[in-house]
Amino acid sequence: METRIYDVSRMDEAALAHIAEAAEVIRRGGLVAFPTETVYGLGADAFNEKAVAAIYEAKGRPSDNPLICHIARASDLGQLTPRLSEEIVKLADNFWPGPLTMVLEKKPAVPDRTTGGLSTVAVRMPDHPAALELIRRADCPIAAPSANLSGRPSPTTGRHVIADLNGRVDVILTAEDCRVGIESTVLDLSGERPLVLRPGILTPEMLGVCLSRPVEFDPGVVAQTCVHAEDLEKEGFLPGQVDAPKSPGMKYKHYAPKAEMIVLEGQKDRVREEAERLARVNEALGRRVGILFFEEQAFVEAAHDFFARLRDMDEAGVDLILAAALSDKDQVGFAVMNRMLKSAGYHIVSVK
Numbered sequence: 452m453e454t455r456i457y458d459v460s461r462m463d464e465a466a467l468a469h470i471a472e473a474a475e476v477i478r479r480g481g482l483v484a485f486p487t488e489t490v491y492g493l494g495a496d497a498f499n500e501k502a503v504a505a506i507y508e509a510k511g512r513p514s515d516n517p518l519i520c521h522i523a524r525a526s527d528l529g530q531l532t533p534r535l536s537e538e539i540v541k542l543a544d545n546f547w548p549g550p551l552t553m554v555l556e557k558k559p560a561v562p563d564r565t566t567g568g569l570s571t572v573a574v575r576m577p578d579h580p581a582a583l584e585l586i587r588r589a590d591c592p593i594a595a596p597s598a599n600l601s602g603r604p605s606p607t608t609g610r611h612v613i614a615d616l617n618g619r620v621d622v623i624l625t626a627e628d629c630r631v632g633i634e635s636t637v638l639d640l641s642g643e644r645p646l647v648l649r650p651g652i653l654t655p656e657m658l659g660v661c662l663s664r665p666v667e668f669d670p671g672v673v674a675q676t677c678v679h680a681e682d683l684e685k686e687g688f689l690p691g692q693v694d695a696p697k698s699p700g701m702k703y704k705h706y707a708p709k710a711e712m713i714v715l716e717g718q719k720d721r722v723r724e725e726a727e728r729l730a731r732v733n734e735a736l737g738r739r740v741g742i743l744f745f746e747e748q749a750f751v752e753a754a755h756d757f758f759a760r761l762r763d764m765d766e767a768g769v770d771l772i773l774a775a776a777l778s779d780k781d782q783v784g785f786a787v788m789n790r791m792l793k794s795a796g797y798h799i800v801s802v803k
């Protein structure tokens with residue numbers, strides 16, 4: 452398939468014409484990759500089963516991993532969910548457009564393909580002018596997972612999308628690098644207690660303030676994000692193995708760089724020394740080593756850079772990535788650690 456690639460970063464007349472062309476592709480059941488503020492998305496008409504099936508095909512994504520439906524107006528929520536609560540409206544008012552996905556009861560009209568057979572639907576309004584224009588023009592909710600090949604680090608630049616999907620989709624719209632850098636916070640509002648199923652830049656604390664009641668991480672997510680094996684065992688989990696995670700996407704191999712990756716955890720100076728030692732040993736064996744350290748307390752920056760750094764190291768032919776764990780006491784640090792541990796396949800070394 453020939454992929455049409457358009458830069459829409461300027462949102463000028465030419466860009467608007469390209470977005471209109473992309474919207475027409477969506478209306479006809481095609482696939483369009485597009486920028487958002489979190490990561491790039493790969494979109495199709497959420498109500499078109501065949502188009503949605505093509506997303507799974509293009510990404511190589513397991514079919515029980517549901518997609519997020521992207522809308523451009525809060526009033527479009529009514530197409531997807533039968534009931535709006537005060538809390539849903541409050542969250543939409545406060546955080547949309549923005550990096551918050553709400554999991555809500557689904558209307559029967561939403562195809563099972565889109566929701567991976569679940570009785571709930573995930574909805575978000577992205578904070579990006581090109582994405583919003585595309586959705587408005589297509590005039591339907593756009594179902595979109597991240598625009599990477601399944602298992603690869605999420606794409607935060609147009610280059611990443613082209614590397615993974617050129618020749619596999621109809622159109623790729625590119626713009627500036629993604630502002631947030633990690634995927635949206637997924638908040639489940641379908642149960643009694645609001646639970647964060649996927650951590651993101653919007654934290655349970657911020658969501659709790661808006662709702663005037665506590666919002667917590669899903670226990671499965673907490674278990675997946677433990678760096679200390681002892682803590683995991685206390686909770687009765689094996690690293691990376693959580694029974695029936697509520698968010699189906701959480702159980703798959705995720706975000707993996709081509710390189711082997713190890714997360715080093717412990718006191719900062721000791722971690723640095725150990726990384727240098729391991730780098731020397733591995734370089735002596737002829738392996739290329741990449742070091743992934745972030746500034747202390749710079750959690751938002753770490754979120755912004757994380758996936759791009761993994762892809763840069765792959766491009767540079769790195770064989771082994773040595774990453775320093777961030778503090779998971781900070782809720783944004785926790786969101787980055789959730790991804791980092793998956794990228795490393797839960798290969799964690801505690802440095803004493």
Ligand code: AMP
Nearest residue numbers: 517518571572573596597634698699700
């Ligand atoms: P991606 O777009 O690749 O970031 O994947 C979408 C994420 O949203 C995955 O982790 C899904 O498991 C999650 N998700 C989508 N719909 C639902 C839903 N109805 N219930 C729980 N999680 C969902």
Ligand code: MG
Nearest residue numbers: 596597598605
């Ligand atoms: Mg993804």
